[in-house]
Amino acid sequence: xxxxxxxxxxxxxxxxxxxxxxxxxxxxxxxxxxxxxxxxxxxxxxxxxxxxxxxxxxxxxxxxxxxxxxxxxx
Amino acid sequence: xxxxxxxxxxxxxxxxxxxxxxxxxxxxxxxxxxxxxxxxxxxxxxxxxxxxxxxxxxxxxxxxxxxxxxxxxxxxxxxxxxxxxxxxxxxxxxxxxxxxxxxxxxxxxxxxxxxxxxxxxxxxxxxxxxxxxxxxxxxxxxxxxxxxxxxxxxxxxxxxxxxxxxxxxxxxxxxxxxxxxxxxxxxxxxxxxxxxxxxxxxxxxxxxxxxxxxxxxxxxxxxxxxxxxxxxxxxxxxxxxxxxxxxxxxxxxxxxxxxxxxxxxxxxxxxxxxxxxxxxxxxxxxxxxxxxxxxxxxxxxxxxxxxxxxxxxxxxxxxxxxxxxxxxxxxxxxxxxxxxxxxxxxxxxxxxxxxxxxxxxxxxxxxxxxxxxxxxxxxxxxxxxxxxxxxxxxxxxxxxxxxxxxxxxxxxxxxxxxxxxxxxxxxxxxxxxxxxxxxxxxxxxxxxxxxxxxxxxxxxxxxxxxxxxxxxxxxxxxxxxxxxxxxxxxxxxxxxxxxxxxxxxxx
Numbered sequence: 001x002x003x004x005x006x007x008x009x010x011x012x013x014x015x016x017x018x019x020x021x022x023x024x025x026x027x028x029x030x031x032x033x034x035x036x037x038x039x040x041x042x043x044x045x046x047x048x049x050x051x052x053x054x055x056x057x058x059x060x061x062x063x064x065x066x067x068x069x070x071x072x073x074x
Numbered sequence: 075x076x077x078x079x080x081x082x083x084x085x086x087x088x089x090x091x092x093x094x095x096x097x098x099x100x101x102x103x104x105x106x107x108x109x110x111x112x113x114x115x116x117x118x119x120x121x122x123x124x125x126x127x128x129x130x131x132x133x134x135x136x137x138x139x140x141x142x143x144x145x146x147x148x149x150x151x152x153x154x155x156x157x158x159x160x161x162x163x164x165x166x167x168x169x170x171x172x173x174x175x176x177x178x179x180x181x182x183x184x185x186x187x188x189x190x191x192x193x194x195x196x197x198x199x200x201x202x203x204x205x206x207x208x209x210x211x212x213x214x215x216x217x218x219x220x221x222x223x224x225x226x227x228x229x230x231x232x233x234x235x236x237x238x239x240x241x242x243x244x245x246x247x248x249x250x251x252x253x254x255x256x257x258x259x260x261x262x263x264x265x266x267x268x269x270x271x272x273x274x275x276x277x278x279x280x281x282x283x284x285x286x287x288x289x290x291x292x293x294x295x296x297x298x299x300x301x302x303x304x305x306x307x308x309x310x311x312x313x314x315x316x317x318x319x320x321x322x323x324x325x326x327x328x329x330x331x332x333x334x335x336x337x338x339x340x341x342x343x344x345x346x347x348x349x350x351x352x353x354x355x356x357x358x359x360x361x362x363x364x365x366x367x368x369x370x371x372x373x374x375x376x377x378x379x380x381x382x383x384x385x386x387x388x389x390x391x392x393x394x395x396x397x398x399x400x401x402x403x404x405x406x407x408x409x410x411x412x413x414x415x416x417x418x419x420x421x422x423x424x425x426x427x428x429x430x431x432x433x434x435x436x437x438x439x440x441x442x443x444x445x446x447x448x449x450x451x452x453x454x455x456x457x458x459x460x461x462x463x464x465x466x467x468x469x470x471x472x473x474x475x476x477x478x479x480x481x482x483x484x485x486x487x488x489x490x491x492x493x494x495x496x497x498x499x500x501x502x503x504x505x506x507x508x509x510x511x512x513x514x515x516x517x518x519x520x521x522x523x524x525x526x527x528x529x530x531x532x533x534x535x536x537x538x539x540x541x542x543x544x545x546x547x548x549x550x551x552x553x554x555x556x557x558x559x560x561x562x563x564x565x566x567x568x569x570x571x572x573x574x575x576x577x578x579x580x581x
Binding site for chain 2: 016019024029030033034035041043045049050052053054058059060061063067
């Protein structure tokens, strides 16, 4: 039972970790530093911050609902 | 002026009315310092936001967005990452706080490292480093009153007026302690971030209708410091790293972890604050960038909030802008003064003198009065180096991060490493800033705080291995970790014999 629970919860810490790496990984900062490139009309630097913000905010909300038992297998 | 000052007066009257209605005599120091650990997720959320986002968000950060562009979004990124850290450390911090009646951040250091002196060292670093920011917040009130008077009140007089208003407001902070801070944070937070957020969205629509768009903004506003930039390739990393971990080193932010009524409330407050934080902060920074095309904003970007509000909605909207900024500023200032007062009583004087709870509350109140008067006096002086000092202070306070975060999640760390690392780290910051001021490029953009923290970390880890804990200390720390990690039902029991030994030198 304990083992199963751990397997179910592991995506959340992984998501937290990926967000932290995306936040603090300098090569990624250098990749988006240019003001020339755009994604769907939005400059990559702005898109980086917006996507990172959305992912970070979502991770905590999803983590909270996961702890409450949402998405748990019946 | 009647409209603008009338709105500010009305707002202050409502805040004071709420505080008067909710006044309740504190029965213990726990009531006074952490509101009796009684606040639900909603109060926790708004209290965190009101402490985290000061009035400077509307001036300094909106101004940065208007003048420097997308780099200002680092504040969004680290503000959200800070909440992730809150979610991560909610369980150990709250459980230790509740079990051992911790009231301040240095209390947690003393418990974890079983050392009385580390409490005072951490408190001194926290108080000294927070002081310049308190003074800056009081001075920001001067900007507010200067703008609300349509620049008729000279700036120097406006600063004194702002200081007087903030100081008067502290009467209720001193009387009511943390309970007053958290209750007023709810109303102030609604005004600052919900009403303020709606105002921002409205102003963005107004700017777009006047032709502003992301494509009309200068391309240079979208560049970030990268390889070959004058700031250095690690400049953005430094900003994000120090911002993320530094937040929880601030004593007035950290104490929020002790005011909740449970771990679940803390986690729920983190989840609730995320969407508000994301929308508010994104809207604020986009607003600043979109407004950068206005000539008046280009001349005075730090006043973008007032300039656009007045242009879009005249005096009424300018008054609303003033109220929003006042709400954000007061929430931040109250939290800072309250937590510093609690630290003076609990971690400095109370650490070496035997004070009963009533005396602790009294010393805390006296500390707050002295702090308010001192900050008001310094704020009314024209000190040009204050902002530099505040930046330096932030690099200093993040030295608390190593013993704090590693202490929560790594059982091997000891008090020798914690104290030596913090002190050496603080001295390295001071030395770097003294001998190499404004020379980030020499260190590829790394700030003095990050360099010092790496020294701090090496010392902490080296001493953890060089001076292993005694068997009893090891057992004590492992019991603390078991307590933090047990299930909600208390499945892992902590041996009573060891628990009784927990605070021998701590209390």
